[in-house]
Amino acid sequence: MxxxxxxxxxxxxxxxxxxxxxxxxxxxxxxxxPEHAPDLANxxxxxxxxxxxxxxxxxAGACDDLDIKDEAVLVGGRCLKTDFGTFYVPxxxxxxxxxxxxxxxxxxxxxxxxxxxxxxxHLYPAFPYTSYQRMTYEDLIDxxxxxxxxxxxxxxxxxxxxxxxxxxxxxxxxFQRLYVDGESFTxxxxxxxxxxxxxYLVLGPGHCTECHSPRNAFGGIIASEAFAGAKSPDGDGTxxxxxxxxxxxxxxxxxxxxxxxxxxxxPDFDVIGETMVPVQENMAKLDPKDREAIAAFLKSLPPxxxxxxxxxxxxxxxxxx
Amino acid sequence: MRDVMLVVCACVGVVAFAGLTSAADDLAQAxxxxxxxxxxVVRPAAKLGGDMIKGKIPFDADKAAEAMLxxxxxxxxxxxxxxxxxxxxxxxxxxxxxxxxxxxxxxxxLAQKLEETSTEAAAAAExxxxxxxxxxxxxTQICKKCHKAYRVKKKE
Numbered sequence: 001m002x003x004x005x006x007x008x009x010x011x012x013x014x015x016x017x018x019x020x021x022x023x024x025x026x027x028x029x030x031x032x033x034p035e036h037a038p039d040l041a042n043x044x045x046x047x048x049x050x051x052x053x054x055x056x057x058x059x060a061g062a063c064d065d066l067d068i069k070d071e072a073v074l075v076g077g078r079c080l081k082t083d084f085g086t087f088y089v090p091x092x093x094x095x096x097x098x099x100x101x102x103x104x105x106x107x108x109x110x111x112x113x114x115x116x117x118x119x120x121x122h123l124y125p126a127f128p129y130t131s132y133q134r135m136t137y138e139d140l141i142d143x144x145x146x147x148x149x150x151x152x153x154x155x156x157x158x159x160x161x162x163x164x165x166x167x168x169x170x171x172x173x174x175f176q177r178l179y180v181d182g183e184s185f186t187x188x189x190x191x192x193x194x195x196x197x198x199x200y201l202v203l204g205p206g207h208c209t210e211c212h213s214p215r216n217a218f219g220g221i222i223a224s225e226a227f228a229g230a231k232s233p234d235g236d237g238t239x240x241x242x243x244x245x246x247x248x249x250x251x252x253x254x255x256x257x258x259x260x261x262x263x264x265x266x267p268d269f270d271v272i273g274e275t276m277v278p279v280q281e282n283m284a285k286l287d288p289k290d291r292e293a294i295a296a297f298l299k300s301l302p303p304x305x306x307x308x309x310x311x312x313x314x315x316x317x318x319x320x321x
Numbered sequence: 322m323r324d325v326m327l328v329v330c331a332c333v334g335v336v337a338f339a340g341l342t343s344a345a346d347d348l349a350q351a352x353x354x355x356x357x358x359x360x361x362v363v364r365p366a367a368k369l370g371g372d373m374i375k376g377k378i379p380f381d382a383d384k385a386a387e388a389m390l391x392x393x394x395x396x397x398x399x400x401x402x403x404x405x406x407x408x409x410x411x412x413x414x415x416x417x418x419x420x421x422x423x424x425x426x427x428x429x430x431l432a433q434k435l436e437e438t439s440t441e442a443a444a445a446a447e448x449x450x451x452x453x454x455x456x457x458x459x460x461t462q463i464c465k466k467c468h469k470a471y472r473v474k475k476k477e
Binding site for chain 2: 054078113232237239240253255256259263264265267268269270271273274
């Protein structure tokens with residue numbers, strides 16, 4: 001009896017040790033940062049392409065209001081209601097106490113590329129570092145420099161309210177082991193400059209993958225079905241397939257895609273709604289060439305059928321294009 | 322006497338039921354009509370203008386102006402097609418936000434703006450592709466503004 005107890009104790013200790021080792025935060029060393037003089041204009045473009053304000057600026061009304069107060073004031077407080085519980089978006093203004101005013105550029109790079117905050121704190125992937133990790137070091141340095149120019153405002157956002165086991169931050173180390181490697185985007189030498197630029201914007205700062213692709217039980221993107229549509233992150237309805245297939249946007253031209261990003265109008269002139277509105281409004285501020293690049297990349301994706309069935313057949317209702 | 326009462330009750334019941342269904346029919350009809358204005362008039366006309374701007378079809382000043390004037394005819398009728406009770410979740414297919422009734426003046430003001438900007442786009446078409454593109458953009462901003470404020474997009 002005593003022996004059985006000892007065996008169980010030993011197994012539990014081994015399990016705890018394995019969990020500890022598997023979840024040790026992986027970070028980027030200071031030596032990885034290149035010598036680079038920050039370009040604030042490019043930092044602002046990255047800020048826009050990344051949609052930082054969509055989540056980190058204060059919501060105009062209730063905590064889930066899609067409208068924001070001021071895109072330069074990143075005080076947090078927005079709530080994201082998901083299957084895992086409710087996330088409250090933190091303050092990333094340069095305030096030293098409640099924001100990220102004490103973060104070095106390396107700290108910032110580790111948050112963006114590794115999902116690790118200073119002190120080895122694992123960050124939840126509701127902050128889409130799974131995409132941001134593909135950004136170049138130069139773009140991240142520029143973005144950090146731009147964020148430093150914004151007003152520092154004191155505001156302590158509420159703590160996340162998540163279900164067990166998701167409330168154990170350390171467990172995120174397992175997720176990060178699977179889905180985070182911090183590798184910057186590598187251009188495809190066979191693809192055009194426009195397709196590569198579009199791929200960078202879509203896969204990196206734009207983090208389009210996060211909503212438009214289905215996830216597995218671990219919460220990771222299913223690579224073979226990327227961009228083929230997904231369940232809505234807030235659990236209600238679906239996010240469209242944006243691959244060039246019959247289910248997706250195969251009958252859209254590259255001009256149609258760029259025009260949607262510029263204006264919010266689909267080719268047959270429905271107006272986009274919901275969470276895509278703030279995304280589109282940011283895309284509208286980018287250089288027109290960047291919107292064309294995104295369109296070129298989306299047209300180059302493998303056509304895929306819908307990854308998740310729609311709640312209703314879209315041909316049954318012509319108001320839903 | 323009892324039989325008479327039963328008949329009277331039954332008749333009243335039938336009439337009341339008929340009244341209810343016809344009210345529901347009226348609401349459904351309003352939804353159908355307002356959707357038809359959007360789907361069969363506004364969207365095809367906007368698509369024609371959009372296709373010219375994207376260079377999918379050649380710019381044709383007369384056709385563009387005609388399409389914009391078709392749009393400008395819609396708002397006046399459109400705002401009459403929102404009887405109380407025809408909002409989203411109350412009537413099948415409705416995407417009308419309850420905000421339409423909470424702020425009907427604001428809704429009407431945007432409809433009026435659509436009439437003005439589409440009329441301006443028609444005039445701009447006569448001046449060439451460049452002015453048309455600019456005026457068309459102004460008009461679609463109104464589309465977007467109104468949909469954002471007053472439409473609840475149904476979940477797909």
